[in-house]
Amino acid sequence: MKERSIRIRLSQKRNDKLKAYAQSKEKTVTQLVEDWIDRLPSPRIDDFDALLRDAKSVACFSERVRGLANATLSTNPLPNQSDD
Numbered sequence: 001m002k003e004r005s006i007r008i009r010l011s012q013k014r015n016d017k018l019k020a021y022a023q024s025k026e027k028t029v030t031q032l033v034e035d036w037i038d039r040l041p042s043p044r045i046d047d048f049d050a051l052l053r054d055a056k057s058v059a060c061f062s063e064r065v066r067g068l069a070n071a072t073l074s075t076n077p078l079p080n081q082s083d084d
Contacts, residue, residue: 022029
């Protein structure tokens with residue numbers, strides 16, 4: 001697996017705190033971040049299915065709107081309304 005790097009901005013105070021915590025746990029900052037990421041919940045397949053359905057719905061709606069926008073408006077006059 002190809003490794004990636006990230007860069008984050010921290011205040012000096014937070015950076016010092018993070019390094020001190022890592023040292024107290026005898027870990028690197030990278031190990032702390034990886035441990036935190038590993039504790040994050042994994043996205044459920046159901047969530048992906050819902051996202052996919054939503055994306056398909058939006059695409060379908062967009063196609064309909066595009067079709068309506070491109071449709072030629074009827075040139076037939078509206079029927080006269082009586083003034084009864």
